[in-house]
Amino acid sequence: MTAKTKDGKEIFNTSKIYMPQSPAKGRGDKMAYGPFRKSGMLADTTLQPGKKVVETFEIKFPYEDVEKDGKKSRDIKAKEMDVTVNLWYMPAGGDHKKGAVNKDQYLLYGETKKVTVK
Numbered sequence: 001m002t003a004k005t006k007d008g009k010e011i012f013n014t015s016k017i018y019m020p021q022s023p024a025k026g027r028g029d030k031m032a033y034g035p036f037r038k039s040g041m042l043a044d045t046t047l048q049p050g051k052k053v054v055e056t057f058e059i060k061f062p063y064e065d066v067e068k069d070g071k072k073s074r075d076i077k078a079k080e081m082d083v084t085v086n087l088w089y090m091p092a093g094g095d096h097k098k099g100a101v102n103k104d105q106y107l108l109y110g111e112t113k114k115v116t117v118k
Helices: 035-041
Strands: 002-005 010-013 063-068 071-076 080-089 106-116
Touching: none
Parallel strands: none
Antiparallel strands: 002 010, 002 080, 063 071, 080 106
16 A cells, blocks of 8 residues: 655555464474464464455654744645555465565556545
């Protein structure tokens, strides 16, 4: 997800990877529990078919604190921003580093919305 002002300045950028999380091995090189017990401790952060996933991000509009006539006020520099959300599919084993290009990945969903503050 990326948020940019009207002049193209990027003010927020983040990404999230949805995939199954397997538990750690336990104590260093020794296994604390067997696989039959670990299967119950898996955290599933994958995108399930037909299940709605809602993510919330708090983005601060760029501002500047100004003192006028002895009173402090907050002057918002940009009152509009374009927020772009892209959902990419990247197969397992791909390079998940930011900015990496994988020939097998493709865009599942993309949308840009304008957000304003009044």
